[in-house]
Amino acid sequence: MVKVTYVAADGTRTDVDAEPGSNVMQTALDNDVDGIVGECGGAMMCATCHCYVDEDWTGATGARNDGEDDMLDCAADEVKPSSRLSCQIKLTEALDGLVVHLPEEQA
Amino acid sequence: MPLAPVDETVSIGDLVRDPYPIYRRMRAETPVVRVPSVKRTFLTKAAHTKMVKDDVVRFSSNDPTTPMEPAFRAHTLMRKDGEEHRRERMAMQKAFTPKVIKTNWAQLYRDITDRYLDRLPRGETVDLYSEICAPVSARILTHILGLEGASDEEMMRWSQQLIDGAGNFGWDPKLFEITDKANDEMDVHIAACAERLRAEPNDSALSLMVNAADPIPWSQIVANIKIAIGGGINEPRDAMATIVYGLLTNPDQLEEVRRQEAWGAAFEEGIRWVAPIQASSRLVMEDTEIGGIDIPKGDIVMSIQASANRDEELFEEGEDYHVFRDKNPHQAFGTGPHHCAGAHIARRTVGEIMMPELFERFPNMSLPDPEAIVWHGFGFRGPLSMPVTLN
Numbered sequence: 011m012v013k014v015t016y017v018a019a020d021g022t023r024t025d026v027d028a029e030p031g032s033n034v035m036q037t038a039l040d041n042d043v044d045g046i047v048g049e050c051g052g053a054m055m056c057a058t059c060h061c062y063v064d065e066d067w068t069g070a071t072g073a074r075n076d077g078e079d080d081m082l083d084c085a086a087d088e089v090k091p092s093s094r095l096s097c098q099i100k101l102t103e104a105l106d107g108l109v110v111h112l113p114e115e116q117a
Numbered sequence: 118m119p120l121a122p123v124d125e126t127v128s129i130g131d132l133v134r135d136p137y138p139i140y141r142r143m144r145a146e147t148p149v150v151r152v153p154s155v156k157r158t159f160l161t162k163a164a165h166t167k168m169v170k171d172d173v174v175r176f177s178s179n180d181p182t183t184p185m186e187p188a189f190r191a192h193t194l195m196r197k198d199g200e201e202h203r204r205e206r207m208a209m210q211k212a213f214t215p216k217v218i219k220t221n222w223a224q225l226y227r228d229i230t231d232r233y234l235d236r237l238p239r240g241e242t243v244d245l246y247s248e249i250c251a252p253v254s255a256r257i258l259t260h261i262l263g264l265e266g267a268s269d270e271e272m273m274r275w276s277q278q279l280i281d282g283a284g285n286f287g288w289d290p291k292l293f294e295i296t297d298k299a300n301d302e303m304d305v306h307i308a309a310c311a312e313r314l315r316a317e318p319n320d321s322a323l324s325l326m327v328n329a330a331d332p333i334p335w336s337q338i339v340a341n342i343k344i345a346i347g348g349g350i351n352e353p354r355d356a357m358a359t360i361v362y363g364l365l366t367n368p369d370q371l372e373e374v375r376r377q378e379a380w381g382a383a384f385e386e387g388i389r390w391v392a393p394i395q396a397s398s399r400l401v402m403e404d405t406e407i408g409g410i411d412i413p414k415g416d417i418v419m420s421i422q423a424s425a426n427r428d429e430e431l432f433e434e435g436e437d438y439h440v441f442r443d444k445n446p447h448q449a450f451g452t453g454p455h456h457c458a459g460a461h462i463a464r465r466t467v468g469e470i471m472m473p474e475l476f477e478r479f480p481n482m483s484l485p486d487p488e489a490i491v492w493h494g495f496g497f498r499g500p501l502s503m504p505v506t507l508n
């Protein structure tokens with residue numbers, strides 16, 4: 011199991027146990043975490059799964075995937091250097107304890 | 118495993134008039150079912166419609182048996198898969214972002230909505246569908262796409278003719294004569310607009326595509342502008358008319374939507390309740406299985422998002438319009454790589470501009486005869502008129 015913490019725009023924290031191999035978007039949906047819509051199911055076509063990776067974790071999550079920059083431009087909320095599409099962050103044991111912050115707006 | 122059961126009882130006419138009781142029965146009794154009158158295998162459960170659209174390896178959008186190709190005189194991005202699809206899609210996607218709308222267009226869209234609302238007489242009964250929902254959607258889309266100079270009438274007619282052609286499963290040559298003529302007109306207008314936008318670029322879809330450093334072929338620029346014409350007018354129009362109906366027939370909800378300014382939620386619920394695009398086809402690429410039913414390679418499955426949006430497993434009282442749902446994981450914009458390119462635009466124009474402006478202008482609007490509204494359509498669905506009394 012990989013622990014992931016979602017911090018909502020209002021500061022509410024939700025901890026969930028994720029399946030390694032899943033991704034940050036799908037894990038949020040599977041655990042009823044609000045604030046991630048993930049409407050295209052991870053096809054990188056909707057930008058409704060935007061998140062900000064906590065500064066302690068940007069190294070571990072690595073660089074954005076091919077094409078992710080372009081789709082992030084379609085996000086509703088401000089894009090920062092720590093912005094990622096959460097469907098593109100695959101969960102591995104190395105990300106156990108990951109913290110992501112959610113934007114106010116997704117759609 | 119068994120093959121899909123066959124439902125001989127359902128006709129296209131039944132589906133066009135009112136598919137919802139049929140889908141409810143199918144979800145309960147035969148969630149995966151062959152419907153000979155439509156020559157498709159219907160998928161009516163949310164888990165299946167989503168799975169099929171998310172899995173492009175087993176279920177391709179490239180269905181060569183649709184009349185879409187002759188109707189658009191092109192192989193459009195809606196019927197492509199993989200990298201080729203992504204490249205064409207991303208060529209115009211940046212014109213459809215929330216940021217571009219907010220910074221460049223929102224005020225213009227408000228002004229357009231106001232201008233059409235100004236024309237309405239107070240104290241009379243008017244058809245909002247033809248006076249507001251359709252022409253405002255058309256006018257806004259003209260700017261988004263970069264097609265200034267086209268009239269409302271042209272935009273609405275082209276859109277309807279493309280849709281009728283793409284749905285011409287009877288292969289009636291007369292309908293293709295109509296789309297041929299519309300294509301000729303659009304080709305001329307799009308070329309003229311491209312010329313202007315090369316000299317004076319802006320943030321419209323056509324401008325982005327023609328001025329790109331590495332543009333996609335001209336044939337595809339034209340084809341995909343046409344997809345956006347076909348996809349960008351009738352759906353917001355039908356969505357808006359449906360939401361007006363939902364709110365006016367549920368005054369307590371309208372009151373609460375006003376109090377909380379929950380226009381976004383009212384929009385989401387409207388498109389869940391009656392999805393403007395009700396069904397999409399996918400071609401089965403290999404022998405496979407859905408919900409315990411064998412699906413042979415070469416079959417065409419229909420993802421019925423209209424039914425998924427009322428699936429009892431996800432929605433309580435799904436047959437009714439309820440704005441204040443806890444969760445609303447509808448599939449009205451589809452899912453997977455072909456997820457609606459205009460979803461952000463529709464949410465912002467209809468949900469954040471057109472709906473609030475309308476109800477602010479006419480706070481005591483009423484629907485004199487809800488029973489008289491005729492709902493119509495199988496592939497695309499909405500009311501055919503929305504006569505309201507304004508004051």
Ligand code: HEM
Pocket residue numbers: 170194195196206213261344345348349350352353356388392393394397398448449450451452454455456457458459460462463
């Ligand atoms: C409430 C309004 C709307 C609804 C409910 C809607 C719904 C949909 C759906 C369900 C699809 C996917 C079809 C499939 O899976 O085969 C789609 C695709 C598409 N829509 Fe929308 N749409 C709306 C508004 C718009 C607007 C305003 C535009 C134009 C800017 C637009 C442009 C497109 C395009 C270009 C595609 C094709 C995407 C692709 O194949 O990659 N739509 N829409």
Ligand code: FES
Pocket residue numbers: 035047048049050051052053054055056057058059081095096097098
């Ligand atoms: S789920 Fe759509 S881009 Fe991530």
